[in-house]
Amino acid sequence: MVSLNQSNTPKSEKDYWRTPENLIIDALTLLNIPRFSVDVCAKNADTSIRSSTAYIDESIDALNTIRWDENNIIKNERYHCKHLPMFCNPPFSKKWEFFQKAVDQSKSSGHQILMVLPYTPATRAWHENVLNQDCIIYVPDGRYQFLLPDGKRSPNSCSFETCLILIVPFKCGNVIVNYKRNF
Template sequence: MLISNTPKSFKDRWRTPVDVFKTLDAEFGFKLDVAADESNALCKEFLTEQQDALRCDWNSDGAIFCNPPYSKIMPWVKKAAEQYRRQNQTIVMLLPSDTSTAWFQEAIKTSHEARFITEGRLSFISAETGKEGKAGNSKGSVLFIWRPWRRLGCRMTYVQRKKLLKRA
């Protein structure tokens, strides 16, 4: 088991690699980042911890991006399943690839696509240092995508890590 040395105050604040976000943004056109703060927001519009994205609507005029705190993923998955319909917007959530969890099963039941990132792990940006984590992520990653115009039924796809790291 890998033990993290990240201080507790920074543990849930790892930032999505900018190149990965740019590649996804070129595909989806994100307008709102719902799990962010001033130091790690990737969209002009974002919801902070103080705004409490789990208690408010994710009002957006375009696609919504979410790299939630990994310590409590289930509430974020349930919120995405509610908000894609309410907002009539695509939601893309970046999560660890852990098929053994209840939140993963919930995401499979409510999303339209699970896009597994293959051939390597993402190196997230430390909130403490502002640099890529040296050891990389302890798990692979998956993108869950909720689309308002699709029927339920999650299809499994994949994308190579190197394709996400190319600038859009």
């Protein structure tokens, strides 16, 4: 079978696509919050989203860090807003590992964690990971144009739909919310 959604991104750059500002603005608006508490998957300080009060970078390795808490973050501001949701645009090659880690972190800490993931509900990976979890799945009306690792706009959009998944520490099953981008 031929895959029509082949990526043109070199393997060395696949995990470093950056989150576009319009996706961040939409996420903040959807959640009705002024900012996020922690950007869980920042490559470094320069790539941490501006709308977070703290971040975890590659030197800390969020996937292998036991807890995403005060001991494992780097604060961007004097006042860290612990009560706000965390943000996670995981490395593409480890997206499901980060999803499971976020589910565990939410259950153990009571935090909400918003993840950026491919919207692929017909796949086995989606069924194995997302179904039967407590999360709100925000599905946009189109694709976001992610940024290249250097922060510049890509000439092409990503080859798959993207969604925002808010992992919550309370029982709700899967809730799907469709939304219009840049509202």
